[in-house]
Amino acid sequence: MIGALYRLATILGGPAIRLYLARRLARGKEDPARFRERLGWPSRPRPPGPLLWCHGASVGETLGALPLLARLAREHPDIGLLVTSGTRTAAAMLAERLPTAAIHAYVPVDRPAWVRRFLDHWRPDAAIWMESELWPNLIAETARRRVPMALVNGRLSARSHRNWRRLPGWARAVVGRFDLILVPDAVQAERFRSLGAPDVRVVGNLKAAMPPPAAVPADLEALRQEIGDRPRWLAASTHPGEDEIVLAAHARLRATLPDLLLVLVPRHAERGPAVAALAEAAGLPAVRRTAGSPIAAGTAVYVGDTMGEMALYLGLADIVLVAGSFDVGRGGHNPLEPAQAGAAILHGPDMANFAGLARRMADAGAAERVVDAPGLAAAVARLLADPAERARRAAAAAGVAADEAAALDRALAALAPILDRLDPARPADAGA
Numbered sequence: 001m002i003g004a005l006y007r008l009a010t011i012l013g014g015p016a017i018r019l020y021l022a023r024r025l026a027r028g029k030e031d032p033a034r035f036r037e038r039l040g041w042p043s044r045p046r047p048p049g050p051l052l053w054c055h056g057a058s059v060g061e062t063l064g065a066l067p068l069l070a071r072l073a074r075e076h077p078d079i080g081l082l083v084t085s086g087t088r089t090a091a092a093m094l095a096e097r098l099p100t101a102a103i104h105a106y107v108p109v110d111r112p113a114w115v116r117r118f119l120d121h122w123r124p125d126a127a128i129w130m131e132s133e134l135w136p137n138l139i140a141e142t143a144r145r146r147v148p149m150a151l152v153n154g155r156l157s158a159r160s161h162r163n164w165r166r167l168p169g170w171a172r173a174v175v176g177r178f179d180l181i182l183v184p185d186a187v188q189a190e191r192f193r194s195l196g197a198p199d200v201r202v203v204g205n206l207k208a209a210m211p212p213p214a215a216v217p218a219d220l221e222a223l224r225q226e227i228g229d230r231p232r233w234l235a236a237s238t239h240p241g242e243d244e245i246v247l248a249a250h251a252r253l254r255a256t257l258p259d260l261l262l263v264l265v266p267r268h269a270e271r272g273p274a275v276a277a278l279a280e281a282a283g284l285p286a287v288r289r290t291a292g293s294p295i296a297a298g299t300a301v302y303v304g305d306t307m308g309e310m311a312l313y314l315g316l317a318d319i320v321l322v323a324g325s326f327d328v329g330r331g332g333h334n335p336l337e338p339a340q341a342g343a344a345i346l347h348g349p350d351m352a353n354f355a356g357l358a359r360r361m362a363d364a365g366a367a368e369r370v371v372d373a374p375g376l377a378a379a380v381a382r383l384l385a386d387p388a389e390r391a392r393r394a395a396a397a398a399g400v401a402a403d404e405a406a407a408l409d410r411a412l413a414a415l416a417p418i419l420d421r422l423d424p425a426r427p428a429d430a431g432a
Contacts, residue, residue, distance in 0.1 A: 001169070002124060002167050002169065002170040003079065003136060003140070003169075003170050003173050005072065006037055006136055006137075006170075007136075007137060007140075009108060010111045010112065010429070011111065011112060011113075011135060012408060013100045013111075016107060017111060017309060018269065020036075020278055021038060021109065022262070024360075026090075027070065029087075029088065029369060030088070031047075031088050031089050031091065031106065031355045034091075034106055036105035037040070037105055037108070037405070038106050038107075038108060038109050038114075039108060039114050039117070039172075040113070040114035040115065040116070040117030040118040040121075041117065041316045042105065042121040042122070043105065043155060044103060045196045046121060046122055047080040047121060048080075048104065049078065049079075049080055050078070050080065050125045050422040050423070051079070051080040051081075051082055051122065051123065051124050051125055052067060052072065052076075052077050052079050052080065052081055052082070052125065052126050052127075052128065052419075052422060053082045053083075053084065053122065053124035053126070053127045053128070054068075054081065054082070054083050054087055054123065054128045054129075054130065054286060055083075055085070055127070055128070055129050055130065055176065055281070056083070056084075056086070056130035056131070056133065057085065057086050057088060057089045057090075057107075057130075057131070057132075057189075058085065058087045058350060059087070059089050059090045059093055059151075060131070061085075061090075061130040061131045061142050062083070062085050062090045062093065062094055062100035062131060063093070063131070063208075063210065064084070064130055064131065064153050064205075064206050064207045065128075065130050065152075065206075066098075067080060067205060067206060067209035067210050067408050068128075068209075068337045068408060068411065068412070069098065069099055069101060071359055071408060071412060072099075072419070073099035073100075073101065074100065074420055075100075075412075076422070078423060079422050079423055080097075080101070080103070080122060081099065081101065081103065082098060082103050082105060082173055082335070082365055083098060083102055083105075083148050084105050084106065085106065085107065085109040086106065086260075087108050091104060091106065102144065105118075105122075106414055107135075107138070108138070109137055110136065110137045110324065111134040111137065111272050112141065113200065115137050115215060116320075118139060119136075119141055119142065121271060124142075124147055125152065125422050126147060126148045126149070126150075126311075126373065126418050126419075126421075126422055127147055127148070127149045127150070127176075128149075128150050128151075128152050129149065129150070129151045129152070130151075130153055130226075131151075131152075131153050131154065132154070132155050132157075132160065134175070134351040135223070136170075136173075136174055139174055139177050139178075140173075140174075140177065140178075143177040143347065143376075148179050148418050148421075149177065149178050149179055149180075149191075150178060150179060150180040150181070150182065150415060151178045151180070151181040151182070151416060152182045152415075153177075153181060153182065153183070153184060153207070154181045154183045154184075154192055155183070155184065155188055155204045155353070156186060156188065156191045156192065156199075157331050157353050158328070158331060158352040158353075159331075160338055161191045161194075161195075161319035164195050165194065165195070166332050167414060168195070171195040171196060171303070172195065172352070174198030175192055175195045175196060175197045176195075176196045176198060177197075177200075177422070178197060178198075179199065179418070180201070180414060180415070180418070181197045181199065181200045181201070182200075182201055182202075182203045182355065182406075182411050182414055182415075183200060183201070183203070183288060183357065184202070184204055184205035184206075184354075184356060184407070185202060185204075185205075185354075185355045185356020185360075186202055186356055187355040187357075187359075188202075188356065189201075189202050190316060191386055199413055201400060203407050203410035203413075203414060204403070204404045204406065205334075205336065205357065205404050205407055205412045206407050206408055206411060207334065207336060207354050208336050208340075208401055208404030208405045208407055209404075209405050209407060209408035210343060212337060212340040213311040214257050214311055215309070215311040215312035215314075215315045216312065217248025219309075219312055220312055220315045220316075222293065222312055223312070224315075225314065226294050226295040226296075227261060227295055227316065230259050230260070230261050231257060231259065231260050232260065232261040232262070232263060232275035232317045232383050233261075233262060233263070233264070233315060233317050233319040233320070233321070233380050233383075233384070234262075234263040234304070234313055234314065234316065234317040234319065234320045234321065234335075234343075235258070235262065235264050235265065235320075235321060235323055236265050236310065236313065236314070236320055236321065236323055236325075236333070236338065237265060237267040237310075237320040237322070237323045237324055237333045238265070238266050238267060238275070238323040239266075239285050239323065239324055240271070240324050240328075240331055242324075242328060242348075243264065243266070243275050244327045244377070245284045245326055245348075245372065245373045245376065246262070246321065246323075247262075247264075247278060247284060247301070248280055248373035248377075248381065249261045249373040249376040249377040250284070250301065250375040250377075251282055251283065251376070252267065252299070252373065252374065253377050253380060253381060253384075254284070254300060254393075256381075257381075257382075257384065258265060258334060260300075260384075261295070261299065261300065261301075261393065262284075262300065262301045262302070263302045263304060263313050263316050263317055264279070264286075264300075264301055264302070264303050265303075265304035265305075265310065265313050266303070266304075266305060267306050267324065267333075268298065269305045269321070270305075270314075271305070271316055272288045272289075272290055272303050272305020273288070273305075275305070276288050276301070276303045276305075276320065277282060278304070279300065279301040283300070283380070284300035284301045285300050285305065286299070286300065286301040286302070286303055287299050287301075287302060288303040289302070289303065289304050289305055289306050289309075289382065290303050290306060292304050307390055310337065311337075311341070313334050314337065314338055314341040314343065315341070317343070317379060318342060318343050318344060318390055318394060319343065319346070319380060319383050319384070319390065320338040320341075320343040320344070320345055320346070320382075321346045321347065321348075321366075322334075322335045322338060322345060322346070322347040322351075323347075323348070324346040324350075324353075325348030325350050325351050326348035326349070326350065327348065327349060327350050328350070329350075330350065330353070331350055331351065331353030331354075332348070332350055332351035332352065332353050332354050332358065333349075333353075333354075334353075334357075335347065335357060335358065335361060335384045335397075335399055336357070337368060338397070339366065339397035339398060339400060341398065341400040342353075342394045342398055342399065343394055344362060344366075344383050344390045344393035344394050344397070345366060345367040345368070345369055345393070345397055346367065346368050346369075346376065346379050347367060347368075347369060347370070347379070348369070348370060348371065349369060349370075349371050351369075357400075357404070358382070358387065360400055361396075361397060361400050362397040364397070364399060364400050365393060365396050365398055366390070366393055366394075366396035366397035366399070367375060367393075368393075369421065385418070
C-alpha cells in the first residue's frame with residue numbers, strides 16, 4: 001500500500017519535482033550541461049556487450065566503489081561499466097578516478113517515467129548499489145526487468161532502520177528485491193535481515209580497501225615546522241554541540257599542559273569561523289587554516305576549516321577523536337582513516353553507524369570510548385603521558401584496518417556468480 005502511494009505521488013508530483021530540480025539547477029547543485037540525465041535522457045550511447053551498472057549516491061558511496069570498480073575493470077575487461085551518481089561533486093571526482101573504459105551518468109530522479117527511460121536506454125545486465133541509496137521506483141523497475149541486483153557495503157543508520165521498521169511491508173518490498181546484500185559487520189547484517197532481505201553476508205568494509213589519502217608533503221612539512229615539538233591532538237569531523245565538549249576538554253588539559261595544541265576539524269568547513277569564535281570565547285586563542293594565519297607559540301587551537309585535507313590533519317597528531325559520536329544523533333564517523341594513519345583512537349558513546357567496526361577496535365584495544373569532556377581530557381592526558389601505549393593502540397588500529405582491507409576479496413567472491421554470468425570471456429563450463 002505504501003509503495004503504491006509512493007509511486008502515485010512521484011507520478012502526480014511531476015510539476016513539483018521539476019520545480020525542485022529547477023531550483024537546484026539555479027543554485028548550481030545540478031549540472032546544466034547534463035541536466036537531462038536527471039530526467040532519464042541519456043547523453044551517451046550504450047556500449048555493446050554485457051553492461052554492469054554500479055550506483056553510488058554521492059562522494060562517500062562512490063569512493064567506496066572505486067576499489068571494486070578498479071578490480072572489475074582489471075579482472076572482467078569484457079564487461080562494460082556504467083557508474084551513476086546523483087551529485088556534481090561525485091561526478092567531478094569520478095571523472096578523474098574512474099577506470100578508463102567506464103561510463104558515468106547521473107542517476108535519474110525516482111519518477112517511474114524517468115526511471116523507465118533510463119533503463120530502456122542502458123539495459124543493464126546486472127546492478128550493484130552502494131551503501132544506503134534505496135530509491136523504490138528504480139529498484140522495483142530494475143527488478144521487474146529481472147536484472148540481478150546486489151547491495152554492496154550496505155549500511156543503514158539506526159534511525160533509518162527504525163523508520164523502515166515502521167513500514168515492514170514496504171521495507172520487504174524494497175530490500176527484498178536484492179538478490180544479495182553485502183554488509184560490513186554483523187550489526188548491519190541484522191538490520192537488513194530484520195527488514196526481510198533474503199541473502200545477507202558479512203564481508204567487511206570496502207572503504208578499507210582504498211589506499212589512504214595522502215597529504216601534500218610540502219603542506220604537511222610546513223605545518224609540522226610551525227608546530228615544532230609541541231604536544232597535540234586532533235578532533236576530527238565535529239558537529240555543533242561537540243565543539244564545546246572538545247574545547248572544554250582542551251581547556252582542562254592546558255591547565256597542566258599549557259603548550260598543548262588542539263587541531264579541531266569541523267565536519268562542515270563553513271563552520272570554521274563559528275568554531276574559532278567558540279575557542280576564543282573559551283579563552284583558547286585560535287587560528288583558521290583558511291585565514292592563512294600561522295600556528296604561533298600562543299595558538300591553542302588550529303581550526304582545519306578546509307575540505308579534502310583530512311589526511312593533512314591526520315598527519316599532525318597520533319591521538320585522534322572520531323567525532324559525530326557524542327549523542328548528537330549522528331552515529332559516529334568512520335574510524336578507518338585514522339586507523340590507517342596510525343593513530344590511537346578515541347570516540348564518544350554513539351558509534352551506531354559503525355557499531356561493528358567500533359566493537360572490533362575496542363576488542364583489539366585500538367579505541368577507547370569516552371562520554372564527556374572530563375573523560376575525554378583524562379583519556380588524552382593518559383595517551384600523551386604514555387608514548388608506548390599510544391604506539392600499541394595505533395598498531396592495533398592498523399591491524400584492524402588491514403583485516404578490513406580484505407573485504408574487497410570477500411565481496412568479489414560473493415559477487416562471482418553474478419559477474420561470471422555476465423563475462424563473455426568466461427568458459428561456458430567454468431565452475432561446473
